Amino acid sequence: MSKGVKSLAILAVLVLAVLLLVFLTTDYLRPGPPMPPSPMDRKPPEITREDVEMFFTVKTVVSSINVVFLIFLMVTYIDIYRKTKSEFTIGLMIFSLVLLLYAFSSNPLIHRIFGFRMYGLGPFTMLPDLFTCVALIILLYLTIKY
Secondary structure (H helix, E strand, O other): OOHHHHHHHHHHHHHHHHHHHHHHHOOOOOOOOOOOOOOOOOOOOOOOHHHHHHHHHHHHHHHHHHHHHHHHHHHHHHHHHHHHOOHHHHHHHHHHHHHHHHHHHOOHHHHHHOOOOOOOOHHHHOHHHHHHHHHHHHHHHHHHHO
16 A cells, blocks of 8 residues: 555544544533532532533544554554564554553543543643644654655
């Protein structure tokens, strides 16, 4: 597969994933009954429910983008390994697999499916995923370039 076709495939899958996830996540906090307040909950009054929903929607989209990037990286590394049989490529595949598990397990949509409710730290809930996304973009660019 040529570099241009790989780049277009990544972009197409990414756009479809973002559109699908924005559609799915705009509604995933609303259907459940509200959680009863706990004395341990100390949410600052300036953070509203809309802010929390926005933060978790962004976190869901970003962590899902990370999953897409990591799947493309895994496929690319498997293809490289089949051609070169390099031990370094095995290390890259293991690294990508661990990051894929992280991205999958950090997705709030997965948390919701297993019945956990989200109370977060505002924008700090999505910062690790944004940093991971930047690192994956760089890794994906370098992988496709060479």
